[in-house]
Amino acid sequence: MQEKNRGLALFTLLVYVFLLSPLIIIAATSFEPGTIMKFPPQGFSLKWYENIFKQSLFMETFKISIIVSFVGNLLALLLGIPAAYALSRFDFRGKEAWNAVFISPVLIPGIVMGFTMLKYLVVTYHLPMMPALFIGHTVIMLPFTIRVIASSLSNFDFSVEEAALSLGMNRLRTFFVVVLPNIKSGIIAAVIIAFLDSFNNVEISVFMTGPGVSTFPIQMLSYLENHFDPTLAAISVLLMLLTAVLIFIIERLLGLSYFTKR
Amino acid sequence: MTLLALENVSVAYDHQHYILRDFNLNIERGQFISLLGPSGCGKTTTLRLIAGFLEAKSGQFTFNGKNYTKVPVNKRNFGFVFQSYALFPHLSIFENVAFGLRLRKVSDSEIAKRVSRMLEIVSLTGYEKRFPKELSGGQKQRVAIARALVIEPDLLLFDEPLSNLDANLRVNMRVEIRRIQQELGITTVYVSHDQEECFSISDQVAIMNNGVIEQLDRPSTIFKYPRTEFVAKFIGFSNFIEFAYREDRDGEIWLKDKATSFRVPKHAGTDKSGGRKIAIRPEDINITADSPFIPSTGQIDTGKELNQVAGAVMVSTFLGRSYQYVVRTEMGDFTVNREMEEPYANGQKVLLTFPGDKLVIVN
Numbered sequence: 112m113q114e115k116n117r118g119l120a121l122f123t124l125l126v127y128v129f130l131l132s133p134l135i136i137i138a139a140t141s142f143e144p145g146t147i148m149k150f151p152p153q154g155f156s157l158k159w160y161e162n163i164f165k166q167s168l169f170m171e172t173f174k175i176s177i178i179v180s181f182v183g184n185l186l187a188l189l190l191g192i193p194a195a196y197a198l199s200r201f202d203f204r205g206k207e208a209w210n211a212v213f214i215s216p217v218l219i220p221g222i223v224m225g226f227t228m229l230k231y232l233v234v235t236y237h238l239p240m241m242p243a244l245f246i247g248h249t250v251i252m253l254p255f256t257i258r259v260i261a262s263s264l265s266n267f268d269f270s271v272e273e274a275a276l277s278l279g280m281n282r283l284r285t286f287f288v289v290v291l292p293n294i295k296s297g298i299i300a301a302v303i304i305a306f307l308d309s310f311n312n313v314e315i316s317v318f319m320t321g322p323g324v325s326t327f328p329i330q331m332l333s334y335l336e337n338h339f340d341p342t343l344a345a346i347s348v349l350l351m352l353l354t355a356v357l358i359f360i361i362e363r364l365l366g367l368s369y370f371t372k373r
Numbered sequence: 374m375t376l377l378a379l380e381n382v383s384v385a386y387d388h389q390h391y392i393l394r395d396f397n398l399n400i401e402r403g404q405f406i407s408l409l410g411p412s413g414c415g416k417t418t419t420l421r422l423i424a425g426f427l428e429a430k431s432g433q434f435t436f437n438g439k440n441y442t443k444v445p446v447n448k449r450n451f452g453f454v455f456q457s458y459a460l461f462p463h464l465s466i467f468e469n470v471a472f473g474l475r476l477r478k479v480s481d482s483e484i485a486k487r488v489s490r491m492l493e494i495v496s497l498t499g500y501e502k503r504f505p506k507e508l509s510g511g512q513k514q515r516v517a518i519a520r521a522l523v524i525e526p527d528l529l530l531f532d533e534p535l536s537n538l539d540a541n542l543r544v545n546m547r548v549e550i551r552r553i554q555q556e557l558g559i560t561t562v563y564v565s566h567d568q569e570e571c572f573s574i575s576d577q578v579a580i581m582n583n584g585v586i587e588q589l590d591r592p593s594t595i596f597k598y599p600r601t602e603f604v605a606k607f608i609g610f611s612n613f614i615e616f617a618y619r620e621d622r623d624g625e626i627w628l629k630d631k632a633t634s635f636r637v638p639k640h641a642g643t644d645k646s647g648g649r650k651i652a653i654r655p656e657d658i659n660i661t662a663d664s665p666f667i668p669s670t671g672q673i674d675t676g677k678e679l680n681q682v683a684g685a686v687m688v689s690t691f692l693g694r695s696y697q698y699v700v701r702t703e704m705g706d707f708t709v710n711r712e713m714e715e716p717y718a719n720g721q722k723v724l725l726t727f728p729g730d731k732l733v734i735v736n
Contacts, residue, residue: 268457268459270455270456270457270459271459271460271461271462273426273446273453273455273459274453274455274459274460274461274517274520275461275472276425276426276446276447277424277425277446277447277449277451277452277453277521278447278472278473278476278520278521278524279447279448279450279473279476279477279524280447280476281445281447282447289461292463293461293462293463
C-alpha cells in the first residue's frame with residue numbers, strides 16, 4: 112500500500128527544484144534578446160544560438176573536441192577491449208594489480224593527471240599539443256571503457272567461445288565472430304560514456320591547449336572571460352540535449368542487455 | 374579396437390597440485406563411456422583434456438593411431454556438448470547448427486540439407502528461424518547436440534549435459550542421447566556426477582576418485598561387483614567388514630577375526646587376491662527377529678550358523694517401501710533394509726545373515 116507522506120513529498124519536490132532550476136534558468140536565459148544574461152528573459156530570440164555558429168573559434172574547437180574524443184575513443188577501445196577480455200577471461204598472476212592500474216586514472220584527481228601529463232608529454236618529451244591531447248584523453252577514457260566492457264563480458268558465457276573452437280574456428284576469428292557480436296551493446300555504451308567524459312573534460316585539456324589548439328569546453332571558459340552574453344547559455348542547452356540523447360541510447364542498450372542476460 | 378588412448382597423462386594447474394597424475398584410459402571405437410565421480414575427481418579435466426581445451430603437462434594422447442597430444446582444439450573435429458548449452462546467442466537455430474559446416478566450406482544447399490536432417494533427428498524441425506533465448510532448456514540442449522553432431526565428429530564429448538534440466542526432462546533426454554548415439558554409432562565420452570544417468574546410458578563406466586580411475590567396467594558389473602571400497606560406497610554398499618586373516622580354500626574364501634569367521638564362495642566379486650575387506654548392500658542382509666539367549670544355558674548365541682551375527686536394533690527409519698535399521702553387533706554397526714509391515718522396535722534382538730553370493734571383496 113502506498114502511504115502518503117506530505118513531508119517527504121515536499122522534500123522530494125525541493126530536491127527537484129534544487130537540481131532542475133539552474134538548468135531551467137539557463138535554458139530560459141538562452142532565449143534572451145538582450146546582450147546580458149537575464150532571468151526572466153525580456154523577450155524571445157534565437158540570435159544567441161545563431162551566434163554560436165558565427166563564432167569560428169567555437170566551430171573549430173568543437174571539431175577538435177570531436178576529433179580528440181574520436182581518436183581517444185579508438186585508442187581506448189584498442190587497449191581496453193583486449194584488457195577487459197584478458198581480465199574477464201583468464202586467471203593470471205597479478206590480475207588484481209592490473210585491474211587497479213587500469214582503474215587508477217579515475218582515482219587520481221583530474222587536475223593532478225593533467226599536470227602530470229603536461230610535465231611528461233609536453234615539457235619532457237616535447238610532444239605537440241594534438242598528440243598530447245589524444246594520449247591524455249585516451250588515459251581518462253580507458254577506465255570507463257574497460258569497466259563497461261568487462262561488465263558486459265561478465266554476462267558472457269565463455270563456453271560459447273569454446274563451442275566455436277570445438278567446431279573448428281581458430282581463437283582470433285572466434286573473438287571477432289563470436290565474442291565481439293555478443294558484447295556489442297557494451298562496446299557502444301562504453302564508447303558513449305567515454306565520449307561524454309572526454310568531451311566534457313576540462314582538467315586534462317586545460318593543460319594541453321594553447322594558441323591554435325583548444326577544446327570546446329576550454330573555449331567556453333575563455334569566451335566567458337570576455338563576454339557575458341547568453342551565447343554560453345545557448346551552448347549549454349545544446350550540450351544538454353546532446354547528452355540527453357546519448358544517455359537515452361545507453362539506457363536502451365544496457366537496459367536491453369540487462370533483460371536478455373539469460 | 375582402441376580408438377582413443379591416454380597414456381601416463383598428467384595435468385596440473387600449478388606446480389604442486391596435480392588434477393591427473395600418470396592417468397591412463399583406453400576407449401574402444403563406437404563405445405559410449407561415462408566418467409563418473411564426485412566433484413573434483415578429475416572427470417571434467419579428463420574430458421577437457423580429450424577435447425583439447427587443456428594441455429597435459431606430460432604424457433601422450435593417441436587418437437585413431439595418430440598422436441593428438443599437440444593438436445589444437447579447432448583441428449580435432451570432436452563434438453563437444455556443454456553443461457550451459459553454449460549456443461551462439463546472436464545466431465538463429467539454423468545458423469547455430471550450420472556453424473561448423475560453414476567453417477568446413479560446405480555448399481549452401483548441402484548445409485540446408487544436413488541441418489534440416491539433424492534438426493529432424495533431435496525433433497526440432499520448424500525451429501530454424503528462432504533464437505536461443507526463445508527456447509527452453511531441453512530444446513537448447515538438443516540444438517547443442519545437433520550442432521555437435523552435424524559436423525560428423527570423430528568423437529562426441531558431453532560435459533554434464535543434463536544437469537541444468539529438471540528431473541523428468543533429464544530422463545527423456547538421456548534416452549534421446551543414447552538413441553542418437555546408437556543410431557549414428559559414434560564413440561562418446563560422457564561426464565556426469567549422476568550415477569543413475571551414467572549407468573543407464575553407458576556401455577562402460579569409469580568411476581573416478583582423486584584423479585584416478587577406481588574401476589572401469591560395464592555398468593551391471595560395477596553395480597554387482599565393485600572392486601574398491603570407494604566404488605562400493607559410491608554405488609550404495611554401506612556395510613564394510615575388515616577381517617584380520619584370510620584363507621583361500623577350494624571354491625571358498627575364509628575370513629577370520631578373533632570372534633567371527635565368514636565364508637565367501639568364490640565368484641566374480643571376490644577375485645581380489647589378498648583382499649580382507651568385504652562389502653554388502655543394506656538390502657542384501659537378511660534380518661530376522663532372534664531370541665539370542667539360549668534358554669538351556671542362558672548364554673548369548675553369537676550366530677553359530679554360517680555368516681551370521683546377532684545384534685540389536687538401534688535406530689529404525691521409514692524409507693517408503695521398506696524400513697532401514699541400524700543394527701549394533703559385536704562386529705560393528707550395520708545398515709539393513711527390509712520390506713515389512715511393522716518395524717522392529719528399538720532394542721529388538723535380531724540375527725543378521727550375510728548371503729555369501731552377495732558379499733563382495735573390495736580393496
